Amino acid sequence: KMASTYESFNLRTTPEKFYIEPCDDGSEDVLAIDRVSTEMTLTVRRDIPASAENRTVCGLMGTIRLVAGMYLVVITKKKKVGDLLGHAVWKALDFEILSYKKTILHLTDNQMQDNKTFLSMINNVLHTDGFYFATDYDLTHTLQRLANTSPEFQEMSLLERADQRFVWNGHLLREFIAQPEVCLHEFITMKSSCINGKVFEWSIISRRSCFRAGVRYYVRGIDSEGHAANYVETEQIVQYSCAKASFVQTRGSIPFYWSQRPNLKYKPKPQISKTVNHLDGFQRHFDSQVILYGRQVILNLINQKGSEKPLELTFDKMVTSLGNGLIKYIAFDFHKECSRMRWHRLQILVDMVAEMQDEFGYFLVDADGKVLLNQDGTFRSNCMDCLDRTNVIQSLLARRSLQSQLRKMGVLHMGQQIEEQADFEKMYKNAWADNADACAKQYAGTGALKTDFTRTGKRTHLGLLMDGWNSMIRYYKNNFCDGFRQDSIDLFLGNYAVDESDWNTPLRDPKDWKFLTLPIIMVVAFSMCIICLLMAGKTKLLSALPCKVRRGPRLWPMFCSGEQPAWSRRRSRTECVCVESS
DSSP states (O other), X not given: OOOSOOSXXXXXXXXXXXXXXXXXXXXXXXXXXXXXXXOEEXXXXXGSOTTOEEEEESXXXXXXXXXXXXXXXXXXXXXXXXXETTEEEEEEEEEEEEESSSOOTTSOHHHHHHHHHHHHHHXXXXXXXXXXXXXXXXXXXXXHHHHTOOHHHHHSOHHHHSOGGGOTTTGGGTTOOSOOOOOEEEEEEEEEEEXXXXXXXXXXXXXXXXXXXXXXXXXXXXXXXXXXXXXEEEEEEEEETTEEEEEEEEEOSOSSSEEOOOOSSSSOOOEEOSSSOHHHHHHHHHHHHHHHHSEEEEEEOSOSSGGGHHHHHHHHHHHHHHTOTTEEEEEOOHHHHTGGGOGGGHHHHHHHHHHHHHHHOOEEEOTTSOEEEOOOEEEEEEOSSSSHHHHHHHHHHHHHHHHHHHHHHTSSOTTOOGGGOHHHHHHXXXXXXXXXXXXXHHHTSSOOSSHHHHHHSSOOHHHHHHHHHHHHHHHHHHHHTHHHHHHHHHHHHTSSOOOGGXXXXXXXXXTOOGGGHHHHHHHHHHHHHHHHHHHOOOOGGGGOEEEEEEETTEEEEEEESSSOOHHHHTSTTOEEEEOOOO
């Protein structure tokens, strides 16, 4: 197999073959791809025809079959994010999808249109921000997992030893004989910081699972294997003077069978399935979590009233029914506790779990490479989307762990608080807010909500306005765009595969305009509302005196013109009591 440490390749193209050679004069290995038979073979540089066209690519994503045949997906632009333990980490910025076929004239008009649609779907996924890779380091595993592996594991290729939960181009690699890039769909930030004159590296890596992947509302709950929707493993890493430490948390959809399909309502009512055995999938989910991470503390941040209440009650009941002493359940009504801008009350939850966090600890290796501490438990946080509320709580718990780590490493003096280090605190808050935005864009289509608190430590009125704007964008995308995004993800991950039986069946009748009905209705309704507002005349309401309408013992604020309104006279139990204007 070709080595995996090359940082760029020459893509040499002839009408018959693609030749991929590393931009390294010392290597003779060349991957040859036959554009007719699709066969891949390893050859040497001298076999490349002199007439071959040449271009440089940054990496190989793999291959995928569409209606027109096979396509090669390459990375054409990248930027360096930073170095993790001495290994370069890259972010893929642009891609190209290259057809094996020299022409698509063999397709019918419908097939051409379908092929064009499939290409746009693949491009939609590729250009959803967040593909990262490293050519000589395994980004799919935490520091602790890598430290507890065998020599045989270390000798495997990156693809063979990767945690398959986080390999987003796994379907594209199924026929590859060479070692391409193992790409993760995630968020990575790496910062160099200085406290007390001591320089250290600080990073966040959020790995998004490709199992039960999808978009908000279309993918909720778990599947039969126990994989949760929008599952993300977030690792915070510190490197100082050859010592390194990490703290891992997870997030994921409420792990039983429920749905919340878009129906034009702002907040569709969640539906808990009544036809399946929830406990089987629930147990599979937490069995795997305990094996991977040790003890589990569930932080359920959803509302404990209204439409979210049945989910909270069912979650609590499931944990009780499971009876696993390694799993602890904590319900914290985030919106109720923090209502009326009382965001300081989040400290209640942090204090509540402080003792458990100290018991879990974190992973720590000294400058000599000796493992001093292992993390033996993980917080599994969730709200409805596992985005906004979840990220706020995770950033608070990560800060508490980081403070302990920096003291242990000798960066912070005893008694010093991270919050007192103004420059680092600003960087820390912005990085966690960027993490929230990245996860939210991949799942919900917009930046995260509540990031003003994450960035500044305060909830602001501007932040509320921005949340309102993002909520409107989410509403539109969730109802009118996310079906295409979900199909695109399923195609990219191989949940749906194009085969010959599909070639004669068009994706849709081009004369069928039914799919435009809802957007047209929304546009007309919105236009009518604007017209009504612009053309509304002045009414008595504008000059009315405030009054109160008595219904039983409670006073309800209303308006009248000084006399009992006609509508209230028709209701015998309604009394209008006018008061003077203030």
